[in-house]
Amino acid sequence: MTLKVRNPVVVAENGDVRFVWLGLDESEAEKGILANQYLLVADGEALLVDPGGYYVFERVYKNVVKYVDPEKVVGVFYSHQDPDVTGSLNIIEDFFPNAKVYVSAIWTRFLPHLGAVAGVKMVELPDTGATIRLGKRNLEAIPAHFLHSPGHFNLYVPDLKLLFTGDIGAAVFPEGEWYLYVENFDEHAKYMEWFHKRFMACRKALDKWLARVEKLDLEVIAPQHGAIFTGENTRRFIEWLRSLGPVGADILG
Ligand SMILES: [Fe+2]
Numbered sequence: 001m002t003l004k005v006r007n008p009v010v011v012a013e014n015g016d017v018r019f020v021w022l023g024l025d026e027s028e029a030e031k032g033i034l035a036n037q038y039l040l041v042a043d044g045e046a047l048l049v050d051p052g053g054y055y056v057f058e059r060v061y062k063n064v065v066k067y068v069d070p071e072k073v074v075g076v077f078y079s080h081q082d083p084d085v086t087g088s089l090n091i092i093e094d095f096f097p098n099a100k101v102y103v104s105a106i107w108t109r110f111l112p113h114l115g116a117v118a119g120v121k122m123v124e125l126p127d128t129g130a131t132i133r134l135g136k137r138n139l140e141a142i143p144a145h146f147l148h149s150p151g152h153f154n155l156y157v158p159d160l161k162l163l164f165t166g167d168i169g170a171a172v173f174p175e176g177e178w179y180l181y182v183e184n185f186d187e188h189a190k191y192m193e194w195f196h197k198r199f200m201a202c203r204k205a206l207d208k209w210l211a212r213v214e215k216l217d218l219e220v221i222a223p224q225h226g227a228i229f230t231g232e233n234t235r236r237f238i239e240w241l242r243s244l245g246p247v248g249a250d251i252l253g
């Protein structure tokens with residue numbers, strides 16, 4: 001089996017706003033769970049979205065600078081605290097000196113344990129959500145708590161009708177399988193089921209999130225693991241979550 005290196009892909013674009021998937025080296029799966037990292041560029045400024053752990057950082061950095069100067073990266077959005085999201089925090093400042101870190105207020109006292117972050121400005125996202133300014137645009141940090149992290153946020157980009165969902169929508173591919181976009185939803189759902197049943201905290205949290213997200217105008221759902229949903233598959237994903245039944249603590253024991 002040949003493991004491939006995948007180049008970055010512009011997932012969505014509208015005028016001066018673009019959302020870029022930052023590539024992949026399939027051999028990364030030998031070290032840890034495959035994760036998607038993204039870059040949102042708006043009006044010449046950029047936000048890194050879940051840039052990932054230490055061992056993917058070189059690939060992430062090389063792909064970011066194809067789209068934007070590192071000085072123009074003004075922020076890093078962390079959906080939550082996990083190592084596959086935040087593991088490179090202690091080198092962010094060296095490579096992206098102007099980047100503030102946006103993360104749930106409940107995690108800012110834990111993240112310094114990752115190392116030298118004295119010069120990093122942390123912006124605490126309150127439980128109720130927040131608006132993040134990038135270029136001339138407003139982005140929405142949407143609460144998605146307990147899905148799975150107790151301090152978990154999605155990022156909505158109105159200009160692109162795109163929702164980055166962190167661990168919601170994660171798929172774990174079997175060995176040798178990988179694709180960037182969901183094409184066959186029913187087949188793809190098999191790769192999502194275990195993760196959502198085991199990791200999502202409870203049905204109540206999922207239902208609260210669904211009620212919020214169903215009001216959004218959506219064309220793209222981009223998760224931190226697995227594949228991206230576009231068009232009709234965004235609606236099918238939401239329906240799938242609604243019909244998933246009990247999850248997490250609901251099925252303990
Ligand atoms: Fe996670």
Ligand SMILES: [Fe+2]
Pocket residue numbers: 035082084085166167224225
């Ligand atoms: Fe994750």
